[in-house]
Amino acid sequence: MKGTAKHKWQISDDTDQKSALYYIIPKIKYTDNYGNRKIKSTDYIIVSAISDTQEKTGPQTFIFPADSFGNVLDWHELSGSIEGEMNINKALKNAGYLLTDEKNSKLH
Secondary structure (H helix, E strand, C coil), rough: EEEEEEEEEEEEECCCCEEEEEEEEEEEEEECCCCCEEEEEEEEEEEECCCCCCCCCCCCEEEECCCCCCCCCCCCCCCCEEEECHHHHHHHHHCCCECCCHHCCCCC
């Protein structure tokens, strides 16, 4: 593991979609694909698990860079995102982050 993730708040908790904002240490780097493609970093990520995509490819769990207000900073998914299942804890682990508050471990 390279760091820790602390659950800040639940964005959605529906049957078909679960997403939450996490504060992470250390920061994660991402490429700003909206501006001049600079490498940036953030202390926050949104992890979103969906039962199916518009392309009908099945369940997936995405990680996106975010700000402290829960706004996505770039819609290109980050390392750790997974296909084939809705599992926020597994995506966090794939990205190298250990969830520090186990009360939210039900988000898989």
